[in-house]
Amino acid sequence: MGVYGNQFIGQLPKEIHSLAKLEFFNVAKNNLTGRIPPSIWNLSSLTVLSFAKNYLEGNIPEEIGLLKNLTKISVSQNKLSGTLPLSLYNLSSLTDLYTADNEFHGSLPTNVFTTLPNLRRFWFGGNQFSGPIPTSISNASRIQSFDIVSNNFEGQIPNLGRLQDLSVLALDVVDVEENNFGGPLPKIIGSLSTHLSQLAMADNQISGKIPTELGNLVNLIYLSIENNYLTEVIPESFAKFQNMQELYLGKNKLSGTIPAAFLGNLSHLSEFDLSNNLLIGEIPSTIENCKKLQIVDFSMNNLSGAIPTQLLGISYLSILLNLSHNSFSGNLPPEVGMLKNIGTLDISENHLSGGIPENIGDCSSLEYLYLEGNSLDGIIPSSIASLKGLLQLDLSRYNLFGSIPQELQNNSVLEWFSASFNKLEGEVPMHGVFQNANRVSLTGNDRLCGGVAKLNLQRCPPKSLKKRKHHVGRKLIIIIIIFSIAFILLLSLVLTIIIYQIMRKRQRKASTDSTIEQFPKVSYQELHHATNGFSVQNLIGTGGIGFVYKGRLNSEERVVAVKVLNLQKKGAHKSFLAECNAFRNIRHRNLVKIITCCSSVDHKGDDFKAIVYEYMTNGSLEEWLHQNAEHQRTLKFEKRLEIVNGIASALHYLHNECEKPIVHCDLKPSNVLLDDDMVAHVSDFGLARLVSTIDGKSNIQTSSMGIKGTIGYTPPEYGMDSQLSTEGDMYSFGTLLMEMFTGRRPTDAMFKDGHNLHNYVKIAFPNNILEIVDATLFSEENDHLAVTTDVASDLRPNVERCLSSLFKIGLSCSVESPRERTNIKAVIAELNIISKALAD
Incomplete structure (x- = not known):
């Protein structure tokens, strides 16, 4: 009886027990709920039983042991719970046992792989099993697929290399990811069958060096040992992985250089992750032999030298090239334009110099381009505007000069643009991504002008002004002479006034004035009026060194929040300076904006300091x-x-x-x-x-x-x-x-x-x-x-x-x-x- 892959609902019928001669029963991939009826365990002729991919609840009872002829059972992807009965492990005819993605817990019997001698597929992933892997795994000579991913197993990686009869072993998959296995990888792991194609041990606590013997598993196509505590170098023996397609070694503490011979033999590799390690040296030119690479992530290392043109010439690179947070130097090679299919290119936080190649516009599939944090200079190439699929572009913290290409505003999909801390000048575009100040970062470019109002940039001079510049030179000289004479006549008067003012102001205001001078000033009287005399009704918050009031400034014509510092509190004055100093040159969509500030005296003649922020209607x-x-x-x-x-x-x-x-x-x-x-x-x-x-x-x-x-x-x-x-x-x-x-x-x-x-x-x-x-x-x-x-x-x-x-x-x-x-x-x-x- 096979009714899998439909949309049946409700519970399994209790009358199932009347099918006394039923051998094959598969109701997988439906929407069945409730518990498994106890009468099903009386169907002694069953050989195949599958409830997978439903919403069944409850546990598996000891009565399952009555199904002596059972060869395959799958209860994966349900809501079953409890511990598995010991009688299940005594069904010696079982070849396939699937319990994955439920809520089972408990530990495995020490003799489980002895009492199940015919077991070929063992899938227990996605549960809450704990304890060590039984040593009886050595007897599981027929195992082909072994998956215990996402559990709480602990101890050392099971000694799979001790399997007794390697000559008949047909092991395809070993998956022990996301557990708590610790200790070093045993050398004997290299004695596993050469039939092994997938070995997954990521997200554990494995430490020590990678054993050279691991390279003996020459038919591996998938190896994942990322996010552990592995140290020392990448073994030269990895050069034997000529069939490897996906290799993940990231988030460890691997050191040394990338072996050239190793890279040269990985001709079938499509995904390669070495990120977040301690690797040094250059990327070997032999990487050109990895012609099928689609994903490369070498970020967060100490790699240096030039970016090899051999890497940029791999035509299959289509998803990701991430070389960020290293120490690469030299120019960004013009060969970067050969990456016509790349989706994400991240070369940020390196030491690259020179200009951005014009032919970067040839990377027609680019969606994410991150080049920030280098020493690149020159102009922003206009060809970037031809990247019609570009979603994010970060060119911040360079030495770029010139203007922002006006054509960029025609890109209808661009959602983020950053060119902060450069030497850009000229008019900022008004359309496309530039319409939304929250999606643009231009801080630190003092000569930019125009743009939408929320960018708070200076106004651009009228274009006609440029045409008249050559006429004003002579007039300017005359004006300078007149003002020079006036300056000499007034100099003594000005000096007298300055000295008089210095003598009057005995309070130390130098640090305060230098810190808040870029903010528009507001008087104590204005704030007193705006908050209705700092009334309790307007009080919206208190802190360690002050009070926050809601108010309305006439000059701003909007509701604001006024933070009045309690200068009797220790550190309040320095807190005021710290906050003003922090906001002096910063502007970001996720930072509260300072509108104005006040450093004055109140109606009693006491020092008064306050900061006025934009008001946040939804509070904290x-x-x-x-x-x-x-x-x-x-x-x-x-x-x-x-x-x-x-x-x-x-x-x-x-x-x-x-x-x-x-x-x-x-x-x-x-x-x-x-x-x-x-x-x-x-x-x-x-x-x-x-x-x-x-x-x-x-x-x-x-x-x-x-x-x-x-x-x-x-x-x-x-x-x-x-x-x-x-x-x-x-x-x-x-x-x-x-x-x-x-x-x-x-x-x-x-x-x-x-x-x-x-x-x-x-x-x-x-x-x-x-x-x-x-x-x-x-x-x-x-x-x-x-x-x-x-x-x-x-x-x-x-x-x-x-x-x-x-x-x-x-x-x-x-x-x-x-x-x-x-x-x-x-x-x-x-x-x-x-x-x-x-x-x-």
């Missing part, structure tokens, strides 16, 4: 997470993800795109404000510090004010010394992210006796994260992400994967060691992947 993230139950219920998963993206974007700007990096020092929910569209804006830079670089080392501008921050969000190292760092901000970000998706503050009463939010998430990660997720994230009302109110079982699979990835980011950012924390660039990349996966 703190209110939405903890203070308003109705708000909390409406702040759903997708919106929280958008807010996280906004915060991360602001941090990326502060850490990497400012002329001098800025450390916020006090990132927390109450310092994240939400506008009309619920877009996140990071605020309160009262503790912010500028970072300068001396001899290649970060140097934080500190002060006697000390480091305060906020308990629960401040990284542990700040309690030991005053060395501020961007890593400290990442700790706060990770904590904030975990708080947003668990609904628990880091200062929650449950966190005591050494327990904290990081450990709370770590214990549940990755298999039990739905037990700690904020229950309001997926309530049934107005939410398409949840099918029912049963969050643990009815979420879309990609939503649960996104949650897991988000918690992984939170954990990696909030580890105790600052050096091991994920930086904001890597976080941005991960968040982009998560957002795309959710959209899919």
